[in-house]
Every structure is written in C-alpha cells, then in structure tokens.
Amino acid sequence: MKKLLLDYKNSFSFVGLSVAGLFFAASVTPSLLPRTFVVQGILSGFSLAIGYGVGLAGLFSYQFLGLREPEGRVQVIAKRITVVLVAVVFIGFIWRMTAWQNSIRELMQMEPLESAYPYRTAIIAIAVGAILVAFARAFGWSCRFVADRLDRFVPRRIASAVAVVFVSVVIMTLSNDLIVKNLLNAADHFFANLDEISDEVPAKPTEEFLTGSDASLVSWNSIGRQGKFFLAGGPTKTDIETLWQSDADHPIRVYVGLRSRPTPKDRAKLALEELKRVGGFERSVLIVATPTGTGWLDPSAVDTIEYLHGGDTAMVSTQYSYLPSWITILIDPERSIRSAQALFDEVYSHWKTLPKTSRPKLYLQGLSLGSLGSEICSDIYTVFEDPIDGAVWSGPPFPSRRWRQAINNRVEGTPVWLPKFRDGRLLRFTAQENALEPDRPWGPMRNVYIQHASDPMVWFSPDLAWSRPRWLGDSRGPDVSSQLRWYPIITFLQIGFDIPMATTVPIGFGHNYSPSSYIDAWVAVTDPPFADPKQRRQLKDHFRSLDTPKP
Incomplete structure (x- = not known):
C-alpha cells in the first residue's frame, strides 16, 4: 500500500x-x-x-x-x-x-x-x-x-485508541475554553455595542402614547438599535389615510429591549403593562411578534398588516439577543423560544380574560428565529381552551420542529418546498407567488408559512452530508438552479456556507421575504378591510416603490 x-x-x-x-x-x-x-x-x-x-x-x-x-x-x-x-x-x-x-x-x-x-x-x-x-x-x-x-505499558492498538481519545478531549476542551468561548464573547460584545450605537437612530418620541416616550414604562435608552427603528418606523396615521383616502388610526407598536429587564419573563411583564398603557387591547388586531436574533422586525412583515387594517392594529415584541440569527441558531436557538413563550403567556393570559365580543383578534408573527420561537409558544391546550386567530411565519429555520412535522406530513405528491397540509383549513404554505388558494374555506384558526425554495436557513440539514434532500427532487422550486446537483458532504458544506449569505440576495429570494408575499399572507389570515384586488395591487405597488432595508 x-x-x-x-x-x-x-x-x-x-x-x-x-x-x-x-x-x-x-x-x-x-x-x-x-x-x-x-x-x-x-x-x-x-x-x-x-x-x-x-x-x-x-x-x-x-x-x-x-x-x-x-x-x-x-x-x-x-x-x-x-x-x-x-x-x-x-x-x-x-x-x-x-x-x-x-x-x-x-x-x-x-x-x-x-x-x-x-x-x-x-x-x-x-x-x-x-x-x-x-x-x-x-x-x-x-x-x-x-x-x-x-506503547510500553499496553498493546499498540489500545495505546493508539487511548491516544486518539485523549488528544481529542484535550483539543475540544482547549478549543471550547480558549477559542470558541472567546470568539463568542467577542461577537456578543461587538453586537451588543452595535445595538447601543446611537448614531443615525431615531430621536426619542415625544407623544405620550408612544413606547419610549417620557410617559412610557419602557426607557428609550434601554431599547436597542433595532427596537428603536421598529418603534419609530412604519406608516403613520397620515400615511395610511393618504394611501387609502380614508380615515385611519395610528398603529400601536410596543417593544422591550434586552437591557430593559434582566429576564425574558420580566421583559414580557413590562411589555404587557406597556401594551395596556397605550391601549393595545382596544384595537381590532393584536400581533405578538418575535424578532430575529438581532432584535430586528422585518418592515415587509409589520408595515403591511398596519396598512391592510387602516392602522387599527397593535404589535408587541421583546428582544432576546444581539447576535445575528445564523450565530444564535448555532449557539442557543432556545433563546427565541424562551422569549416568545414568556411574552405570549403574558399577553394571552390577559387577552383571554377580556370579553370575546370586544377583544382584539390575536395573531402571531415571526421571521427566521422569530418563526422558530413563535410557532412553539401557542400549544395544543391553548388551541382547545381559547384559540388565537392565526399566525404568519416566514423563513422557518431548519430546527423548527412544528414546521418540519407539517412538511413531513404533507399531502402526497406536493413538493416539500410548497406543500399542502391536509385540507388546508388550519395551515397553508406559500412562496414568491401566492399559493394560498383564497377560494378554499378556512377553519377558525388560520396559519401560513412563507418559505423560499432558495432559503438555506430553511433547507439546511445535517443529513445533507449523506442523503439527497427532497427539495432537490424532479420538481424543484422556481428559484433553484436546474444545474444544482447533490454531492455527499459537499452539498452539506455548500448550504452551510450559504446560511451567512442568506440575506445578501435581492428581496424575494433566499432569506429576504418580500412585502408582496406578506400582503397575500396577511390577507388570507386576517381578512382585513382594505383587501379587494385593486387595493392589494395598490399596496404592493406602494411597497415596490420603497427601498426596504435589510439588516
């Protein structure tokens, strides 16, 4: 040899x-x-x-x-x-x-x-x-x-085996203690500092009904960079009235930063009290939104629902991390789940005490890690006891158990990148083109997943190293190259390297989800007042004319 x-x-x-x-x-x-x-x-x-x-x-x-x-x-x-x-x-x-x-x-x-x-x-x-x-x-x-x-004490083969184990343990210990922890600490420190940067962030709000104002229960300085953009962004009452030529309300937004309170439960309690203060439970639509790893909420998702309902909405969210989703998902994906669960429990516990005839409709929303946390927070007992009204989730990351369970149990013959789940009364999937079948009847709860066939955050999986994925079958997504082939180990590496680059592609591809997809999803889930075909086209054209920044 x-x-x-x-x-x-x-x-x-x-x-x-x-x-x-x-x-x-x-x-x-x-x-x-x-x-x-x-x-x-x-x-x-x-x-x-x-x-x-x-x-x-x-x-x-x-x-x-x-x-x-x-x-x-x-x-x-x-x-x-x-x-x-x-x-x-x-x-x-x-x-x-x-x-x-x-x-x-x-x-x-x-x-x-x-x-x-x-x-x-x-x-x-x-x-x-x-x-x-x-x-x-x-x-x-x-x-x-x-x-x-x-070798002088034990047979050679035993000595070799022990040596491999010993050296591996030493290397893993040193790598974890000296390299990985230091790198993660450095990353956490860098993104924490970035979260506090005040340059180019909006000024502190002055209106009492806005979160972060002097009257607010949440200190403006405790809210991170992404939270400040969320609170100060979005359409105003005037913006909505101008688009629809109709009376509108000022959308309510509540956000609690990672520095506002020390634990997820404390942040959730503060968010609930602030939501009560600003009248969030007096609106027609209430959305519990879980942000991405950096605390970012996609304007494509949150602005669209506010336009569709004429500003008669309230949205509440809490931050759980400074790190980008692709880092958070590797070191502690449970962060989003713990945060989403704590916030939902607080909001839901109060919401279900309100009269059913006058309380707002309650929805969930999350992108990426936000989807992972959001999809788990409403359990089956909630559904039977006093069900919420639905959810819009986008870019569900590969560890998402409920999403994976749904695609594994899809209707036979439907592709994994655009599956149909049972009769579609509870859960539907869509992508770049609207696949939500508006003429089909819904059940009492409406849930939608938006996913792109080209999103590596969705389709990465450890078994790519040894198994050809189902999304690479004969019927592949419209945004997946026809020349993509599966190779053992190599495809695993390729999709893994795609994950950090997932938001570098144009909107509507990869991990960048477009306002058009959210509009279709919110219309299907919430049945808003401004949703006839002409209004939907008008709203989509409005968002196409905007430059929606990505983090």
Whole structure:
C-alpha cells in the first residue's frame, strides 16, 4: 500500500490528493445562493481538506481489509489514468464556474458575472486547505506521540485508541475554553455595542402614547438599535389615510429591549403593562411578534398588516439577543423560544380574560428565529381552551420542529418546498407567488408559512452530508438552479456556507421575504378591510416603490 501512498508522515498521499481534487471540483458547482470568489475559495478550501481526509480514510480501510494492491506497471497505469480523469474533471468544472454562478443569478434577477475568478478561488482554496491539513497532521502527530509513550505499558492498538481519545478531549476542551468561548464573547460584545450605537437612530418620541416616550414604562435608552427603528418606523396615521383616502388610526407598536429587564419573563411583564398603557387591547388586531436574533422586525412583515387594517392594529415584541440569527441558531436557538413563550403567556393570559365580543383578534408573527420561537409558544391546550386567530411565519429555520412535522406530513405528491397540509383549513404554505388558494374555506384558526425554495436557513440539514434532500427532487422550486446537483458532504458544506449569505440576495429570494408575499399572507389570515384586488395591487405597488432595508 505504501507504493500507492507515499509515506503519509512525510509527504502527501496520491490517493488523498486525487480525492481532494474531486471534492474541490464538486464544491464549485451551484448551490442555493450565488457566491463571491472569497466565499467560494474558503468553501473549496474546506472541501479540499475534507476530500484529502476522505481519500486517506478510504486508503487505510483498503489496507486494513488486506485487499490486493496494484503493483509494478499496473500501478503506474492506474496512477496515470487517475491523474488524467481528475485533471479532466477539475478543469471542466473550473471552466463551468461562471456559468453555474450565473444560473443562480439569472433566477434571482441579478447582473451576470463576467468571471467567477477561478484562479483567485483556487489560490484561496489551496491556502485554506493547506492550513486545515496542517492542523489535521498536527493532530495525527500528537496522537502518535502519546501512543508511543503508552506503547510500553499496553498493546499498540489500545495505546493508539487511548491516544486518539485523549488528544481529542484535550483539543475540544482547549478549543471550547480558549477559542470558541472567546470568539463568542467577542461577537456578543461587538453586537451588543452595535445595538447601543446611537448614531443615525431615531430621536426619542415625544407623544405620550408612544413606547419610549417620557410617559412610557419602557426607557428609550434601554431599547436597542433595532427596537428603536421598529418603534419609530412604519406608516403613520397620515400615511395610511393618504394611501387609502380614508380615515385611519395610528398603529400601536410596543417593544422591550434586552437591557430593559434582566429576564425574558420580566421583559414580557413590562411589555404587557406597556401594551395596556397605550391601549393595545382596544384595537381590532393584536400581533405578538418575535424578532430575529438581532432584535430586528422585518418592515415587509409589520408595515403591511398596519396598512391592510387602516392602522387599527397593535404589535408587541421583546428582544432576546444581539447576535445575528445564523450565530444564535448555532449557539442557543432556545433563546427565541424562551422569549416568545414568556411574552405570549403574558399577553394571552390577559387577552383571554377580556370579553370575546370586544377583544382584539390575536395573531402571531415571526421571521427566521422569530418563526422558530413563535410557532412553539401557542400549544395544543391553548388551541382547545381559547384559540388565537392565526399566525404568519416566514423563513422557518431548519430546527423548527412544528414546521418540519407539517412538511413531513404533507399531502402526497406536493413538493416539500410548497406543500399542502391536509385540507388546508388550519395551515397553508406559500412562496414568491401566492399559493394560498383564497377560494378554499378556512377553519377558525388560520396559519401560513412563507418559505423560499432558495432559503438555506430553511433547507439546511445535517443529513445533507449523506442523503439527497427532497427539495432537490424532479420538481424543484422556481428559484433553484436546474444545474444544482447533490454531492455527499459537499452539498452539506455548500448550504452551510450559504446560511451567512442568506440575506445578501435581492428581496424575494433566499432569506429576504418580500412585502408582496406578506400582503397575500396577511390577507388570507386576517381578512382585513382594505383587501379587494385593486387595493392589494395598490399596496404592493406602494411597497415596490420603497427601498426596504435589510439588516
């Protein structure tokens, strides 16, 4: 076997390099989102390193099984054929890089690339791959060093096994204590400071009925950056009256920041008291909204419902994190659940004591991690005891259990990216185009999921490493490249690298959900007064004319 594998302690493996080349080639194929050459280079570097490791693992397994090894001229011929095949695949895939990236960009109405910069990608990939392989070799050297010391006391195989376990535990402990914790602390400190930045944020409100004013129970200084934009943003009474040429109310918004109170329960209690103070329970529609990881509430979601109901709405939310959703979901996705549960319990407990004939209709709303927290807070006992009126959830992240249960139990023959659930009376799904079937009857509670087939936050899953996903079937979403193929391990890496980039694409794709989709969803769920076809078109045109910023 050492004839096929140059001594791995001192040089590189021919088989490992061959597999690494194939992994690199597969990594430049399209995934859900377009990538810059920097992101592609880092992704390909990880692919190179993992491919090299897979090649070594396969070779060692071959050797362990004692299978016959090619020798002499057969070995030389096998190597030459392998080199030619890998080179052809490598060059062919590199040549196709630009076309593959443009196959995604075209679907997302982005300008095509003149070049995907394959040479720059390759340089970055080789550098990243070399660093990762160096770390892997250091790990192997450490294991051999420990095994050599144990060899005099126990059999070699036992010594090797103990050495691997010992070195792994030491590395994981050191990495967690010295690297991961410090990085997370640094990230938390950075985003916490960003949350407090006062530059370019709105001024403190002066009207007594607004949260954050002098009369408010919530101090303006305790509200984070995103919360201040939420409270000061959105349509005014005048904006709504101008659009509809009809009388309107000033929408009520309540927000409690992470620094307003120390615990989720305390923040929820404060939010309830503030909601009572500003008359939130006297409106026709009350929405308990769960924000994203940074505390951001999507204007596309919250502004639209206020227009549709002529401002006769109240919305309440509490912050639970400073970190972006893609970081929060990796370290503590339960944060959103704890926060959403606490707020819902407080609001619902008061709401159900009110007369049913005069209390507002109660809805839930959440995007991304907000969807994850929001979908869980209303349990089955709530539904039977005194049901709320519905929910609009968008971009449900992959850990969402109820969302996953629904798509797993979808009507047979419907695609996973746009499923139908039972008879559609309780739950419906939609995407870029309205698929909510307005002529079909609803039940007493109306729930809608908005999801894009190109949203990696939705479709990432650990089993992508070994299993072809259902969303990549024959009937794939309209915003997914027809040239996207599943490759073991590689597709897992590709979609994982897509997650931090999920909001960098145009609105209506990836993790950017458009006002048009929210308008259709809110109309289906809340049956608002300003919802005839002409008014819906008018509202959609109004939002298309706005530049809705994303965080």
